[in-house]
Amino acid sequence: MKKIFVAAVLTLLLTAGLAQAQSDNDIHWQESPRYGSWSFNIGLMFFSDEDFQDVYGNRGMAFYNMHAGVRLIHELELTGTIGYGFVEGRGVTPGSREKTDEWYKLHIAPGGPGLTYRFNFVLDQPVVPYIGGSALISYWMEERMEGSWKRRSYAYGGCGNAGLLILLDKLEKRASGALESEWGINNTYLFYDYRYTKLDNFDSDEYADLSSHFHSLGLLMEF
Amino acid sequence: MMNKAAFTLAALAAVLIFAGVVHAETTVTILAVSPSDGVIAEGETARISWRIESDTSGSYSVEVGGDGTEGSGDQVAASDGSGSFSGTTSGTSTVSADNDLEDGDGDYTIYVIATATDETDYATTTISLDSPPDVVTGLLVRRGDNKLFVSWDTGDDPDIDYFLIYYATDSGNDRYDYDGTEANEGPSPVESDWDSGDEAVLSGLTNEVTYYVRVSAVDESGAEGPLSAEASGTPTDTVGFSELQDDEGECFIATAAYGNYDHDMVRNLRALRDQVLQQTTVGRVLVRAYYTVSPPLAAWVSDRPLARKAVRTALLPLSLAAEAEVRAPGAVSLPLILAFVLTFVLVRRSRRDGETR
Numbered sequence: 001m002k003k004i005f006v007a008a009v010l011t012l013l014l015t016a017g018l019a020q021a022q023s024d025n026d027i028h029w030q031e032s033p034r035y036g037s038w039s040f041n042i043g044l045m046f047f048s049d050e051d052f053q054d055v056y057g058n059r060g061m062a063f064y065n066m067h068a069g070v071r072l073i074h075e076l077e078l079t080g081t082i083g084y085g086f087v088e089g090r091g092v093t094p095g096s097r098e099k100t101d102e103w104y105k106l107h108i109a110p111g112g113p114g115l116t117y118r119f120n121f122v123l124d125q126p127v128v129p130y131i132g133g134s135a136l137i138s139y140w141m142e143e144r145m146e147g148s149w150k151r152r153s154y155a156y157g158g159c160g161n162a163g164l165l166i167l168l169d170k171l172e173k174r175a176s177g178a179l180e181s182e183w184g185i186n187n188t189y190l191f192y193d194y195r196y197t198k199l200d201n202f203d204s205d206e207y208a209d210l211s212s213h214f215h216s217l218g219l220l221m222e223f
Numbered sequence: 224m225m226n227k228a229a230f231t232l233a234a235l236a237a238v239l240i241f242a243g244v245v246h247a248e249t250t251v252t253i254l255a256v257s258p259s260d261g262v263i264a265e266g267e268t269a270r271i272s273w274r275i276e277s278d279t280s281g282s283y284s285v286e287v288g289g290d291g292t293e294g295s296g297d298q299v300a301a302s303d304g305s306g307s308f309s310g311t312t313s314g315t316s317t318v319s320a321d322n323d324l325e326d327g328d329g330d331y332t333i334y335v336i337a338t339a340t341d342e343t344d345y346a347t348t349t350i351s352l353d354s355p356p357d358v359v360t361g362l363l364v365r366r367g368d369n370k371l372f373v374s375w376d377t378g379d380d381p382d383i384d385y386f387l388i389y390y391a392t393d394s395g396n397d398r399y400d401y402d403g404t405e406a407n408e409g410p411s412p413v414e415s416d417w418d419s420g421d422e423a424v425l426s427g428l429t430n431e432v433t434y435y436v437r438v439s440a441v442d443e444s445g446a447e448g449p450l451s452a453e454a455s456g457t458p459t460d461t462v463g464f465s466e467l468q469d470d471e472g473e474c475f476i477a478t479a480a481y482g483n484y485d486h487d488m489v490r491n492l493r494a495l496r497d498q499v500l501q502q503t504t505v506g507r508v509l510v511r512a513y514y515t516v517s518p519p520l521a522a523w524v525s526d527r528p529l530a531r532k533a534v535r536t537a538l539l540p541l542s543l544a545a546e547a548e549v550r551a552p553g554a555v556s557l558p559l560i561l562a563f564v565l566t567f568v569l570v571r572r573s574r575r576d577g578e579t580r
Contacts, residue, residue, distance in 0.1 A: 051467035091368070091461035094493075101365035101372050104463035142465045146367065146424055151465050208468045 034186050034222050036070040037077060041193055043216025045085055049209040054097050055104060056089035063214060075118040081134055082111035088145070103145040108210060110138030110199065112158075118165070128165040128189070134158060138199050138210055155199045155210045163193035165220060187222040249277035249339040251346040254313070264446065265354040269318045273335045273346065280309035281339035285316040287323050291345040293336050299323045308337060324352040328382060356383050356440035356448035364436050364456035370426040371456045375438050377421040382442040387412035388423055389437045394453060401437060405429065412439075433457045466497075475514070475521035477542075480534035482525075488535075488542040495545035499552065 044060030047053065065083035072078050084107070091102040114134025136159055141152040168188045192215075199210040254272040263269050275283060282293075284305040289296025298304050301317040308314075316335065318324070324331050329352060336345040361376035373388055389401035389412045403411040407427035415423040428434060434457070437450040477489045500506030524530045548555040 049464075049468075052464050054467065055464040089464075091463050092467070093459055094462045094466070097467075098459075100367060100459050100461040102367035102370075102461040106464060140465075142463050144368075144463070146370065146372070147426065151463075153465075208465050 034071055036068065037220055037222045038066070038068050039191070039218050039220035040064075040066045041191070041216040041218025043193070043214055043218075045212045045214045047210065047212045049211060052209070054092050056087045056106060061085045061087040063216070065214075065216065065218075069116060072115075075120050077116045077118070079114045079116050079132065079134065080111070081114060081136075082109070084109045091144075104142055105145055106140065106142045108138050108140045110136045110155075110197070110210075112136040114159075116161075124167060124169065124187075126167045126170060128167070129162070130165060131160075131162045133160045136197060136199060140208060140210060142208075153208070155201055155208055157197065157199040157202065157211070159195050159197035159199075161193055161195035161214075163191050165189035165191040185221045185223050189220040189222075191218055191220050192216070193218065249275065249279065249281065249337055249342055249344050251275050251283075251335050251337045251344045253335060253346045253348045256348050256350070260351075261349055262351045262353050262444070263318075263320045263324075264352070265320050267320050269320075269350045270315050271318065271333060271335065271348060271350075272313070272315045274311065274313045275308045275337045275344075276311045277308065277337065277339055278310065279339045280307065281337060282307045283312075283314070283335065283337045285318070286334045286336060287318070287331055289334055291334050291336060291347075292343065293338050296334055297323070299333075318350055320352050320354075324350065328352050328354055353382075353442070353444050353446065355446035356380050356442050358449045359386065359438045359440050359451040362436065362438055362451045362454045364434075364454040366456045366459050367424075368461035369428055369430055369458050370424055371428060371434060371436070371458055372422060372424055373436055373438065373454075373456075374422040375451065378440075380440070380442070382444075383440045384443045384445075385441050386415045386423070387439050387441060387447065388415055388425065389439070389450065390425060390434050392432055392434055394435045394455070395437075398450065401435070403434065428458045430458045430460050475517040476524060476534060477538055479521040479525035480531045480538060482531070488538060491542040491546040491549070492538070494549045498549050499556075 042062070042064055045063040046058060046060050047056070063083055063085035065081060067079050067081040069077035069079040086105060086107045088103060088105045090099045091104050092099055112135045114132055116130055116132035118128050118130040120128045135156075137154055137156045139152070139154055141150060143150040166189060168190055195214040195216075197210070197212045197214065199212070252274045254274055256272075257270045261269065271285065273283075282305070284293055285299045285303075286293075286296030287299060299316060299318050300322040301319065303314065303316045306314070318331075318333055331350050331352065333348050333350055334345050335347075336343060357378065357380065359375050360378075361374075363374045365372040365374070371390075375386070377383070377386075389395075389398060390403040390406065391401040391411060392403065393400070395401050398412070401411045405428055406413060406425040408423070408425060413423065413425065425434070425436075433455050435453055435455045437453050439450050440448045442448075477486075477492050481489050496510055500510050524534055544555045
């Protein structure tokens with residue numbers, strides 16, 4: 001934990017320092033004010049529940065996510081996020097949990113409002129760490145791939161996330177300027193995001209526990 | 224005098240024949256083919272009846288393919304595939320699927336060729352080789368919930384039209400042994416279209432009962448190939464993730480008492496929970512309340528043989544009632560509600576009577 005904290009502080013200092021050095025040397029076009037952001041990310045979602053792993057394994061589910069955010073104050077954004085993923089696996093016998101050849105497919109589509117804060121101290125900071133959190137409600141449906149058996153419901157909970165944004169504008173300044181002038185996109189970032197989700201209806205036994213760890217890469221645009 | 228006249232006539236005929244004025248006719252006719260549709264399978268033979276009408280003599284041969292001239296095709300192997308004729312001659316020749324039709328399934332043109340002294344004639348017929356499909360291999364039976372997934376190697380025979388899936392609860396040797404009737408797809412044998420690929424599902428089967436399966440292929444002409452080797456499978460109660468979540472609390476006390484989650488009595492109670500109680504708000508509240516209090520009780524019961532026996536005895540009527548309620552909703556609950564209401568009414572009336580006195 002201590003190591004993570006030290007690494008985070010070092011990253012912040014380094015990125016701020018780099019940004020300052022860059023801003024001292026570069027000549028910038030006049031950026032328009034930033035109102036919000038939009039992002040799309042793809043990654044692997046790992047579910048922590050043992051029942052889930054018994055049926056669907058723990059190799060990770062491909063998950064697609066996008067978010068849109070509106071800037072509130074400074075670097076704080078009000079965000080809305082929505083995603084979708086599905087996974088397939090063989091069912092098990094209820095007692096001994098032996099695998100049978102009955103295949104199941106689970107779809108989940110979580111979404112909800114949240115807040116994100118970006119540690120963006122200077123103009124054109126090349127690496128921007130961020131943290132965030134959301135309330136989530138997830139529609140889920142489990143179905144047998146042979147036959148008509150289906151079950152669907154909602155799970156609710158929340159998530160916390162953190163990640164690093166890497167500014168792409170530095171790589172292609174001309175394209176960056178065109179995006180800015182024609183589309184109003186101030187900055188474009190490549191980012192890594194880690195999200196821990198607790199989707200278990202606040203520890204209720206009644207419904208499915210869809211708590212997970214999600215590692216993803218994506219593209220974020222500030223406009 | 225006569226000899227001289229005969230000689231003169233013969234010489235005249237010879238001269239006329241030589242000059243082309245009188246022509247010696249030799250014609251070949253196919254009279255019949257057996258089987259009449261001309262279709263045979265591997266190991267079978269076709270018989271061709273023919274007649275050669277001629278006023279002279281010569282030789283005949285029966286050939287597969289060619290162009291009607293002797294030796295251009297493959298002479299059939301049977302001894303009646305060649306010989307001599309003199310004048311009008313009838314005969315029968317045998318075409319063997321195994322010895323003469325060597326290029327596999329398809330149509331073969333058979334020539335009956337008569338070669339006289341100075342001319343040749345022939346007649347043709349068509350024999351088709353249509354072998355039933357080969358034995359189906361790679362049969363695999365996998366288990367699902369109340370169903371079996373049956374798969375096999377389709378092979379590369381383009382003539383196969385569909386497959387037949389034979390099933391029964393007892394092992395068998397021939398088609399008639401497979402007399403299953405339970406599958407939703409129909410009684411044995413179940414037809415599976417070629418279009419549906421190399422897999423079929425037999426659904427509606429009984430869990431924990433072993434079924435024996437064989438598969439055969441049927442070609443376009445309706446000829447059925449031999450049965451595959453037998454395979455077996457046992458449908459099994461199967462749950463997905465969400466149902467496992469339901470079972471997190473499981474039937475704690477019942478499982479502890481019977482020592483087995485899959486015991487019939489435990490299953491009855493579980494079915495009552497899932498199919499009856501969980502369907503109503505009141506029922507769900509009851510289930511949650513039970514899960515709150517039952518784990519410590521279950522732990523206490525599981526360590527005490529006497530307590531386990533007592534709980535088993537107590538649960539027996541409950542489990543049987545649960546089974547009845549699941550099978551026929553209302554069978555137990557309605558009489559119970561009626562009894563409760565009746566008791567309530569009787570008690571109130573009894574109290575009222577007491578107060579009046």
